[in-house]
Amino acid sequence: MNTHTLAGDQIQDRRFSGGDTLDEPVLETLMRDVRAVGRRVKQVLYPKVNANIDAESGQIIRDWDLWGPLVFCLFLSLALSISAPAQQASRVFSGVFAFVWIAEALVTLNIKLLGGSISFFHSVCILGYALFPLVPGAIFSLIVKSMIIRFPIVVALIAWSLFASMRTLKGAGVREGRVVLAMYPVWLFYGWLGWLCVIT
Amino acid sequence: MAGPTVSAGSASRGDYDTLIDVDAEGVDLGETDLEFHDFHTGDNVQGKIPAGGQSRLYEPPLSLENDPNRPLSIWTIHFYAQFFNVETSDVMQRCIYALYPRVSFVDTVGDNPDLYGPFWIASTVILVLFFSSTLAGAIASHVAGVRYEYNFGLLSAAAALMYGYTFIVPILLWGSLKWYRSEHARLLECVTLYGYANTIWVPVALVSISPIEIFNFQTIANVVRWASAAVGFAISTTFLVRNLYPVLNSTEAKTSRILLIVVVLGHMALAFVVKLVFFAYSIDDNSN
DSSP, rough: OOEEEEETTTEEEOSOOOOTTTSSSSSHHHHHHHHHHHHHHHHOOOOOOOOOOHHHHHHHHOOOOOOHHHHHHHHHHHHHHHHHHHHHHHHHHHHHHHHHHHHHHHHHHHHHHHHHSSSSHHHHHHHHHHTTTTHHHHHHHOOOOOOHHHHHOOOOOOOHHHHHHHHHHGGOOOOGGGHHHHHHHHHHHHHHHHHHHHHH | OSSSSOTTSSHHHHHHHHHHHHHHHHOOTOOOOOOOOOOOOOOTTTTOOOOOOSSSOOOTTHHHHHHHTSSSOSHHHHHHGGGGGGOOHHHHHHHHHHSOSSOOOHHHHOOOOOOOOHHHHHHHHHHHHHHHHHHHHHHHHHTTTTOOOOOOHHHHHHHHHHHHHHHHHHHHHHHHHHHHHHOOOOOHHHHHHHHHHGGGGGHHHHHHHHHGGGGGGGHHHHHHHHHHHHHHHHHHHHHHHHHHHHHTTTTTTTHHHHHHHHHHHHHHHHHHHHHHHSSSHHHHHHHO
């Protein structure tokens, strides 16, 4: 916000001025986006309980982006396709990639159809960022081959994903009696991806 | 917005003088066509959709409840929201009636058939079929001492089977009922009926994992799978026939009998496909 003085009157310019970005190094421009992604990861995965901080953190995630979800989705698909059975790698990669985006869209559409007040990409953004715990889960499955060891670890990671997405979505503005209907597809979504990390 | 916002550089020096004159004395401007423009961009600096959602497509369907008689365009989300007008308790109750077909399902649903159940029950069945099929396969491989390799194609097979059966068969049934001039045929009701009839495949798929295979009882495991598929078929057919019978009866006697047989045979085919595609694991299959 800039304040100018014009003909004796103070005039506030409320447009975004954001500083001069024309001659900054490219690295700095990129790092700004990376830092924004990091901030959103932190907001989604470590939701704070305090009500005041809550409103502030809601604002950070409300300025949605899809960079984080894209990166996590790519890493997840890549890790799962590397550990997939032979001959199926490309199929698993495209299958998981498509599954993630279609499922995120369907879960969000379901929330909207049940009368949720959340905006479409806001919800997709939350679901995509909450995918993050499954990325180490999939990488863990690359290293450890025993399903019996994988299982509890992946269950814990899914629980984290679910807790984070529920906490950030906050029922997504759906009426009280419908929250379970709105959230059930979210469990299906993370649950299935988690199972793929175990079985792969 | 509070007070005039004058953006620097949008007017020449002379115009500012006129503007300040207006504020001070209210003199007639003459031909100077000045307006206050709202340059306020406020909190949404980046121009993204705010959380409340201001675009028409994303309004919460409150207006739907206020005025149910308003005709809705099929391009709005409100049009589809009317098929999702259910509470958690409604869906739970419908699922229980589908598993335990004691009372008339059509009467319970009344004039509020939903698409939430058909879509998400079919999705659940798809994912559960993949889950139990791969888990059963992993157990079989463990017993045989070979490394298990899951088949990703099982997911697309399950999706094609369940979405296809849940949405195409009711449309065909409704079409043939229309063809034979039945007055009671309603498409949405048929889809709801077939959708909830799928509920039984969730427990069937879970039982079909039959982990006793781990103790090398392949024959018993296979018997359990056949039995659970048969139970699933029996329960969902009872449910379907019970609720379709009044509708089918509104056609001629001969037609209704043929349609009934077709419905039962179609359902039997589904049960066989579920058993043979997803739970046909044996040691030989895996080592091949």
